[in-house]
Amino acid sequence: MDIRQLEYFLAIVDSGGFNRAASALYVSQPSLSQAVRTLERDLGSDLFHRIGRRVVLTEAGRALIEPARAAVRSLETARASVASVHELRTGRLDVASMPSQAVEPLTTLISAFSDRHPGVVVTVKAVFTARDVTEAVRTGTVELGLLATAGPLPCTEVATLDLGRQRFVLLVPPGDPFGGRGSLTSEELSGRRLIVGQPGTGMRAYVDSLRDQGVAFSVAAEIEHRVAVLPLVLAGLGLAVVTDSWRDLAWRAGAHVLDIEPATALHIGLVSRRGPVSPAAAAFLATASATAAPA
Incomplete structure (x- = not known):
């Protein structure tokens, strides 16, 4: 078993098939298939059910995902640690973010980080x-994650840097009676x-809590793609409760x-x-710590 085989395995999992994985990796499909067959022989178990052109993970395949991600991420950390002697001149940092926090504070954090690196x-x-x-973050899909929660910040499975609070505000279209x-x-x-x-987002939980308190609003639309909220407000479909990150x-x-x-x-x-993180992640955390709002 080698890291390349694990990278190929994860590419198939993430892309949903051998052909798309081969395209993403810029390798031939036969080479990819051969690497996976070798991995399966080494492990003594099939990782995929092959159904025509479709592939479905076996139980063994599902069990391999998390340790494979950890192994690949550890190798990336080792490679990046070597590259750190070059002052982070090149590299990549993967960050997961909830939509509103991708507006702020992620915009400010990326801007400050990119100025330095x-x-x-x-x-x-x-x-x-x-x-x-x-x-x-826990499974190694990304190195860092930006989240918002009405309750306490997570502290058991991951390490957490408190970036302050964002209050809820109301977006109102031009000409609305609330506008002035x-x-x-x-x-x-x-x-x-x-x-x-x-459901499952902080914005939705807050709005649902208002209804529980007797605020009798109606729902004009339920939106998963947060980028559509502001255009819909401006079009007059309804009002929207969002976090203060959307204000500007x-x-x-x-x-x-x-x-x-x-x-x-x-x-x-x-x-x-x-545990250890890559130099890029450590630098991003240091940037965030320096720019964090007071708790």
Whole structure:
């Protein structure tokens, strides 16, 4: 067994098939298949059920995913550690982020990090729940994760850097009766149409809590793609509760942004795996620590 075989195996898992994995890896499909067959012989077990052109993971294949990711990530860390003598002139850093936090603070963090290390490419993976961010970091899919949670920040499975809090605000289209105001009470959302996120997100949990408190709003749309929220607000479909990270972007686009009273906020954290991380991840954590808002 070697790292190349594990990388090929993970590419098939992540891309969903041999042909797409071969294209992504820039290798021939027969070479990829041969490497996987050799890996299966070494392990003494089939990793995939081959059904026509489709492949489905076997139980052994599913069991291999997490240790394979850990092994590949460890090798990447070792390679990056050697490259660190060159002051991070090149490299790549994988980060998972929930959508609102990809607006802020991720924009500021990447900007500050890239100023110091312009040769390191930051690749951002979209993840929609705090649990999924933690799992992506824990299993080695990414090195760092940016999440928001109404409860305590995770601290058992991963290491966490507290980046402060983001309060909930209301996006309002031009011409709306709320438009000339700086704030409103949550009760004033009764009778209004809201654009909401999918279940499992902090935004959705907050809106659902308002309904539990007797705020009788209606749902205009349930959106998984957070990038569509602001355009839908500007189009007049409804109002949207988002985090304060959207304030500047929404204001520049022409929407009004109102504080919701009483103030309710999410905790923002940058998580990393416990143990050694690559020099790029360590540098990013140091950047985040230097720019973190006071708790």
